[in-house]
Amino acid sequence: MGQKVNPHGLRVGVIKDWDSRWFTKDEEFGDTLVSDYKVREYLKKSLFLAGVPKIEIERDNLRVRVFIHCAKPGMVIGRGGSEIDKIRVAIEKIVGKPVTVNVVEVRQPDLNAQLVAESIASQLERRISFRRAMKGAIGRTMRMGAKGIKISVSGRLGGAEIARTEHYHEGTIPLQTIRADIDYGFWEANTTYGKIGVKVWIYNGEVLMDSKNRAKRSFPDARPAERNDRRGDRRGDRRGDRRGNFGSRQGGPRNNNAGRSGAPRGGAPRTGRTPKEGGAN
Template sequence: MGQKVNPISFRLQAHKKWDSRWFAPKKDFAKFLIEDDKIRNAIEKRFASRPTIDRVEIERTENLITIAIHTAKAGVVIGKGGAGVQELKAQLEKLVSLPVRINIEEVRRPELSAKLVAENIAHQLERRINFRRAVKMALQNVMQAGAKGVRIEVAGRLNGAEMSRREKFSEGSVPLHTIRADINYHGARAQTAAGVIGVKVWINKGERND
């Protein structure tokens, strides 16, 4: 089962929480879901040139949508004098049916974010850096940041090889069935000249008792 279940959804009842938090009547559910997807896609596209966005949390009330953007580089998102946030707010309000409020929260240790690590490796692969070098540097940085364990998988035509293959790298302990283990997971895609290379990252931050 540990091979098939997303580690985050597997722990939702224990210590993880949904990134979209709202209730809606049946007639509005599909509309709100599509709006959330548009919000996430717009934010990811705006900052796609380099990995900066860790996660986007969305909360709805009757007359407001609150968007919390967790980022490794708050200055890039906020922009000069807050101009970046205002532009983003105006862009998002064109996509949704309610006014938008944006909160920027800085990620203290980006090395412990599976999304940022996966996207960083994917960007390096797109720049034709050797996959072993990129992955081993990521493993080293994650462990130095205080993780209990990390596991990284890359799959595809690695280094432009004729045959696609899957390579796995790990350090420390990454338990798949221990629900109290705080596992952060993300999958990213690198679009290379040889084809798409998939990158999956699991980071074990230790056990939680709350």
């Protein structure tokens, strides 16, 4: 199922955390969930050019805290914090509580799957070849130190009459390994021929390597003992050796056989048939 499930949802609770962290009563759960959706939709539309791959929301009884991960924090904060004040006021109208907005910078956008997917989608909207966009994104990501990347685009590629799916990948993408830090992103490109879906998987290495190494040190592998060198025990053992009473190899196999049987070497050669005694009847 590693090819079908969302890599982030598969690893929640193991190496990844929820994007929304709050508790509420059952009758208030639906309204709170819709409120989170509206906040994310507003921030994604208003801050799309800033590159916002992730929005985290924390709630308690008194306040709502919003963490905006972005590649260009200057566009979110604005001059003197003017832009972030507008964002805070708009979010307070949606949630109805005091809001604290925190901006988290994404230092390596080429290693973020969501930003890579949005970049490829924007290039497709500008009529850039999908192969060129995919290969360029793969090259930049691998140069930044990723261990693997996989990109999939699906739709009417190049204006074709029949929609199809194209895949490009480089490195390794262990989707079944839970401890593998795999980032996943999806975005849609709105072209004149229709929508083109872009999916990106980026493998950044294993997260639980320290605990794995500690487990190995605590429980070393049971390896069989190495075999001792038995050449010392076979000194003087001439089994299989042609030296000894059998003579040298120069005599050939006929001489060796004769030596084994004890027959004289100069005897008459044997024939395949022996004459019958008494003659013919």
